[in-house]
Amino acid sequence: MSRELVWTGFMSLDGVVDSPGGVEEGHRGGGWVLSTEFLPEAFALKGEELEETTALMFGRRSYEAFAPIWVGSEDHAAYKDLPKYVVSTSLDEHALVDGWGPTEVLRSLDEVAALKQGEGGAIFVHGSAGLARALADAGLIDRYNLLVFPVLLGAGKRLFSTEDRSRQQLRLRESETYPNGVVKAVYEVIR
Structure with missing residues (x-):
């Protein structure tokens, strides 16, 4: 049995995953998650994921953005000692953040495919839009945990590739809608 690889994140209705937390992340419309009314129940999926996560995976840019903040974040304390994997051809191992687990x-x-064949539970990919597209194109993502926000951004990094590729069928595992317009959609990839 292989480990499950799960992409999790916030997405605009038009498929953009770029800069949900703020403009400093790079997108002119950044911070779009914060402009939607906060309802705790709409974010319950994130708490559920904490219980299921046995390892984290990032692309280089997302690692460089998240690691310095998450290492000391109370909201992400449960992640501190979990194994982390950064998929990058350019990241120098000396640039890894100290004190944030292996x-x-x-x-x-x-190497990602080999990791999936090893022992252990679910590996969650946070952010990392370019990595997510490459993993999906290689048939390595098993599930998408999406919180879709009622906003159209028009441009930005998208979760799904626009390249011409074979059809990929998904199975809706769980969904819920919230009064603030956020939709939770958990999809399993059918192989």
């Missing part, structure tokens, strides 16, 4: 740099999608 972190390994994977240099290829073949």
